Every structure is written in C-alpha cells, then in structure tokens.
Amino acid sequence: MPPFLYLTAADVRQALPMAEAIDAMREAFTQLSNRAVGMPPRMCVEPPGCSGFLLLMPCHSAVTERLSLKIIAQFPGNREHGLPLIQALVILLDAAYGTPLAILDGAALTAIRTGAAAGLATQILARPEAGAAAIFGSGVQARTQLEAVCAVRPIREAMVFDQDAPAAARYALEMSEQRGIPVRAARDPAEALRHASVVCCATTSRTPVFDDAHLAPGAHVNGVGSWKPEAAEIPVETVLRARVVVDHRESAMEEAGDLLMPLRQGLIKAEHFKTELGEVLAGRCPGRQNASEITLFKSVGVAAQDLFAASQVVEKARRLGLGINLPR
Numbered sequence: 001m002p003p004f005l006y007l008t009a010a011d012v013r014q015a016l017p018m019a020e021a022i023d024a025m026r027e028a029f030t031q032l033s034n035r036a037v038g039m040p041p042r043m044c045v046e047p048p049g050c051s052g053f054l055l056l057m058p059c060h061s062a063v064t065e066r067l068s069l070k071i072i073a074q075f076p077g078n079r080e081h082g083l084p085l086i087q088a089l090v091i092l093l094d095a096a097y098g099t100p101l102a103i104l105d106g107a108a109l110t111a112i113r114t115g116a117a118a119g120l121a122t123q124i125l126a127r128p129e130a131g132a133a134a135i136f137g138s139g140v141q142a143r144t145q146l147e148a149v150c151a152v153r154p155i156r157e158a159m160v161f162d163q164d165a166p167a168a169a170r171y172a173l174e175m176s177e178q179r180g181i182p183v184r185a186a187r188d189p190a191e192a193l194r195h196a197s198v199v200c201c202a203t204t205s206r207t208p209v210f211d212d213a214h215l216a217p218g219a220h221v222n223g224v225g226s227w228k229p230e231a232a233e234i235p236v237e238t239v240l241r242a243r244v245v246v247d248h249r250e251s252a253m254e255e256a257g258d259l260l261m262p263l264r265q266g267l268i269k270a271e272h273f274k275t276e277l278g279e280v281l282a283g284r285c286p287g288r289q290n291a292s293e294i295t296l297f298k299s300v301g302v303a304a305q306d307l308f309a310a311s312q313v314v315e316k317a318r319r320l321g322l323g324i325n326l327p328r
C-alpha cells in the first residue's frame with residue numbers, strides 16, 4: 001500500500017507554485033468541458049442558528065486515476081475572531097481501489113486553485129499587453145488573484161479596493177513587497193478601475209462592487225467571489241455587454257448569481273452561460289474578438305479544480321519528501 005500523507009498549508013504552497021497550478025487548471029477545465037470528470041453538484045449543510053455552513057465537493061477523474069472530496073467550511077463571523085472565512089480539508093483517494101492516499105490543507109489549496117483559474121482565464125482572455133490590475137477585496141483569495149494575473153501578464157502596477165480600508169492598506173503593503181510592483185489602496189472603486197486592464201473581484205459582497213461605467217475599454221474581469229444565486233459582485237450592465245465565459249455551465253446555472261439574477265429578470269438568456277473556459281481552451285468557442293471588448297470569466301469554483309490541484313500536489317510532495325506519513 002502507498003503511504004498515507006498529511007500535507008499542511010505550507011506543504012501545499014511549496015508543492016504547488018502558481019505557474020504549475022495554472023497548468024493543473026488547464027487540464028482540469030479541459031477535462032471538465034470534455035465531460036470526462038464525474039462531478040455531482042456540491043452539497044451544502046447549514047447548521048440551524050448559525051451563519052456558517054459546510055460544503056461537500058466530490059470528484060472523479062479517469063485521467064488522474066483519482067477520487068477527491070473537499071470538505072469546506074465557510075463561517076462569515078470568523079473575521080471578528082481572527083479566523084479565516086474558509087477552512088477546509090481535501091482527501092485524495094486512488095480511483096482503482098478507493099485507497100486513501102493523502103489528506104491536505106484545503107484552504108491553501110482552494111486559494112491557489114482559485115487564483116490559478118483566474119490566471120488561466122486572464123492568459124486566454126485578457127489583452128496581451130495588459131499591465132495594470134484592479135483587485136476588489138483584500139482577503140485570502142485576493143492575494144492569489146494578484147499573484148496569478150502577475151504570472152500571466154506583464155503587470156506593472158495594481159490597485160486594491162476593499163470597503164475595509166485598513167485591510168486594503170495592509171494588502172497594498174504586503175503585496176507590493178511580495179510582487180515587487182507598486183500596489184496602492186484606492187479611495188473608491190472608480191479610482192481602482194481607472195487604468196485597469198485586468199480586474200479581479202474576490203469579495204464577500206452580495207451586490208456589485210463597481211460601476212460598469214468605470215471599466216476601461218478592453219478590460220478583462222475575473223469574478224470569483226460570489227457563488228450563490230442571490231449574490232452578485234459584477235454589475236448587470238457589465239454582464240450584458242461582456243463576452244462571458246464560465247467555469248462550468250451546470251454549476252453556473254445553479255449558483256452564479258451574477259448571471260442568474262439578470263436571467264431571472266429576462267435581461268439575458270441561457271445562451272449567456274454557454275461558453276466554458278475549457279471550450280475556449282479547446283478552440284471550440286471563441287475568446288476575445290478585439291482589443292476593446294470586455295471579457296468576463298465567471299467562476300463559482302468546482303470540485304474538478306480541487307482534484308487536479310490535489311493530484312499534482314501529492315505527486316510533487318512525494319518527490320520532494322514533503323508532509324508527514326500517517327500510520328494506516
């Protein structure tokens with residue numbers, strides 16, 4: 001029997017640098033659009049009298065010969081207690097015999113794979129010369145969003161907007177140092193967007209975080225923060241005029257409030273959900289058509305991302321001797 005590995009957040013980060021995570025997402029979205037993964041809708045458990053909930057996200061891929069299950073807790077009140085919004089574990093199993101292979105810190109994995117998905121979408125959809133980024137939100141996901149867009153475009157400067165101004169200021173300081181570019185906190189969303197050719201929305205907001213009129217022509221927008229039918233970070237005017245690409249059609253139809261709300265209001269049709277990132281990657285659907293078009297990648301986050309990222313992490317961790325072997 002293979003060893004049973006436990007990988008901490010630090011192990012996960014060491015084993016999955018952003019460039020490799022983007023490669024893993026390329027494979028994940030390709031297999032997803034080929035309908036070559038088994039991925040039931042995620043299940044949500046909501047304890048009564050508590051604002052937090054637990055999501056269960058299983059997946060199977062014949063390509064990786066692995067099964068995975070992510071158990072992800074999202075507790076909105078955690079911020080007041082100095083705890084992260086998201087805490088998670090990912091279990092990876094061999095798909096031939098069902099043997100558990102590893103258990104990984106799922107919060108680190110989620111942040112990297114969510115950033116990497118936005119990075120991949122930016123690589124495919126943003127203008128090649130895009131050099132300025134605007135980041136909405138300054139939390140955990142916002143950090144890997146900037147890291148990912150810097151990995152695929154020559155980003156020379158970034159602005160961050162968060163309604164929590166001290167959090168935005170901390171982000172600006174930390175990310176300037178980490179990325180080696182000027183990152184400044186914007187006074188308002190309009191200032192953040194002024195020169196931005198890549199925009200990342202990674203907030204917990206249930207309402208749009210910017211005004212469509214402030215988007216620069218030709219901007220590419222990644223929307224990863226909202227994933228409930230009644231929550232939307234992206235203004236409806238942006239959805240109406242953008243070339244929209246989703247991570248997974250069925251999941252978007254269930255969860256992408258940014259698209260579901262205008263659909264319910266009769267402003268868009270189901271057609272708006274039809275283009276998946278994997279289909280653009282395969283050349284079956286067109287990507288950006290010209291330099292002034294607005295492109296929007298709407299991602300609710302799917303279990304296939306966790307499976308492909310975790311498979312890569314475990315393989316690499318074994319090569320590098322990372323993690324702790326747990327007794328069986």
Ligand SMILES: NC(=O)c1ccc[n+]([C@@H]2O[C@H](COP(=O)([O-])OP(=O)(O)OC[C@H]3O[C@@H](n4cnc5c(N)ncnc54)[C@H](O)[C@@H]3O)[C@@H](O)[C@H]2O)c1
Nearest residue numbers: 085137138139140141162163203204205224225299300301
């Ligand atoms: N699509 C995916 O795959 C995926 C993966 C992980 C998390 N998420 C979602 O991303 C969101 C952010 O997660 P996180 O872990 O970074 O949370 P976090 O709590 O670390 O950060 C969220 C930040 O958003 C800010 N914010 C809230 N409303 C805002 C607004 N109107 N304008 C600007 N900033 C605002 C908050 O002040 C906070 O700093 C959550 O909704 C989470 O569910 C999505």
